[in-house]
Amino acid sequence: MGVPEADGVAAKIASRLAESRGTPISVEAARLLPAGASRATYAATLVAGTGRVEPIIIRAVPAATDDGGLRAEAQVLRAAASAGVPVPEILDAGFDDGPNVLGFPYLAMNFIDGESIPRRILRDEAYVGARARFVEQCGAILARIHRIDAAQTPGLSELADPIGGLRQLFPREFDAMPAGLVLATQWLTDNRPDPSPRQCLVHGDFRLGNLLIDSEGVAAVLDWELVHLGDxxxxxxWLCAKAWRFGGASPVAGMGNRDVLLDAYAREAGWRPAEEALRWWELYATVKWGLICAVQAARHLDGVERSVELAAIGRRSAEQEFDALLDLGLVTPEAVPDPLTESPGVDPNDDLYGSPSAVELLEALAEFLRSDAMQAELSPQVRFHTRVAGNVVDVVRRQALLGARDAVASAQRLDALGVADQAALCDGLRSGELDGADPKVRDAIVADVRARLLVANPKYFAVPHP
Known part of the structure; x- marks a missing residue:
């Protein structure tokens, strides 16, 4: 089944709501929004017979053999609303065991106005007040989420063993994770914090990007697809993970401090998590996001969803490796010059292929992708992807400049440890043949991570890490 047209979907939901409310409702506008591969999301504007305009969101699973998680999401949204969590109101829902005007699973919810783009939230003047209240609001909201009675949301999966959960969720990526993340995973395994007083309902993806923000603060908590039972x-x-600070200098989503978050949580929850436990889960989030970067790249490489954005995300695992080494105290933030601003270097193939060199051709391509002429007539979505493409070209340029030198240096380091390649290095760490506490092993891992990050994103070396 293809994705149904927005007008038809909205008309059926309008008819359903008109019947339940006993008043005529028409559709003023409807459109399909960008969404994941398995779900369709529609925005529609309804108009009641009284003239009241009502914007709504419809989430649907047209092609799935099951409900795509919508039934559990509906249960969680209703329970969260009862617990005082700001969430969209469910106006109508259809599954396979009751009224279903669409013929496939769906949720219709009220539209909540707000901003979800992190960089706007962190920088725009309109959100100054929201930024001041954000951390305390999040502490209280999370405490309310964690108070939800799990009996209201039966059937949720449970994350009893966090490390085992990573292996279960991402088996291929877990076995192939790079050395910096292997080192971090071993530290997590050896330094587990005391468990919290009880397992509870966990949102699973509570961060900037999944929160709607207005001038007063958090207007709604969105995207409950990863909800589960856990610590x-x-x-x-996850909220404090560096990946979700978007360049901000403060640990809680770039907007505040850990003690403010923990104090606000304690006031609502009646107990205060230890900061050591919070930092353990921050490092866990870094490892998890590093694995998810590999999962995203695999979607492109496996042909599931060919996308330059997904391909680019694969190289971002170097950022997570570096963050893990920061948490382990093996590196410190520092400003590092971009190789592309240094001497262009010499391509050994220049003599054969002539001028311009491969690196110079890539530079011309990057300049074209970023040019005003290229950007002017593009839609915002295509403009974003051309910027991503320009960044990918820069990654390839840096690797063309540094790759041969770095490969020789890495091979020499690994040879001194008695291993042949990166896979053997990681296997040696896992088996215990290599000691992750050995300074020579750690120095080799640090040097390789630095080489990967210098190619992927040299600006990241200087990002604050409070």
Whole structure:
């Protein structure tokens, strides 16, 4: 089944709501929004017979053999609303065991106005007040989420063993994770914090990007697809993970400090998580996001969803490796010059292929992708992807300049440790043949991570890490 047209979907939902409310409702506008591969999301504007305009969101699973998680999401949204969590109101829902005007699973919800783009939230003047209240609001909201009675949301999966959960969720990526993340995973395994007082409902993806923000603060908590049962500090750690600070200098989503978050949580929850536990879950989030970067790249490489954005995300695992080494105290933030601003270097193939060199051709391509002439007539979505493409070209340029030198240096380091390649290095760490506490092993891992990050994103070396 293809994705149904927005007008037809909206008309059926309008008819359903008109019947339940006993008043005529028409559709003023409807459109399909960008969404994941398995779900369709529609925005529609309805008009009641009284003239009241009502914007709504419809989430649907047209092609799935099951409900795509919508039934569980509906249960969680209703329970969250009862617990005082700001969430969209479910106006109508259809599954396979009751009224279903679409013929496939769906949720119709009220539209909540707000901003979800992190860089706007962190920088725009309109959100100054929201930024001041954000951390305390999040502490209180998370405490309310964690108070939800799990009996209201039966059937949720449970994350009893966090490390085992990573292996279960991402088996291929877990076995192939790079050395910096292997080192971090071993530290997590050896330094588990005391468990929280109880397992509870965990949002699973509570962060900037999944929160709607208005001038007063958090207007709604969105995207409950990863909800599960687990340790409540998982949500706090995910919110504080460096990946979700978007360049901000403060640990909680770039907007505040850990003690403010923990104090606000304690006031609502009646207990205060230890900061050591919070930092453990922050490092866990770094490892998890590093694995998800590999999952995203695999979607492109496996042909599931060919996308330059997904391909680019694969190289971002170097950022997560570096963050893990920061947490382990093996590196410190520092400003590092971009190789592309240095001497262009010499391509050994220049003599054969002539001028311009491969690196110079890539530079011309990057300049074209970023040019005003290229950007002027593009839609915002295509403009974003051309910027991503320009960044990918820069990654390839840096690798063309540094790759041969770095490969020789890495091979020499690994040879001194008695291993042949990166896979053997990681296997040696896992088996215990290589000691992750050995300074020579750590120095080799640090040097390789630095080489990967210098190619992927040299600006990242200087990002604050409070």
């Amino acid at each position: 409540p500090v998982e949500d706090l750690g």
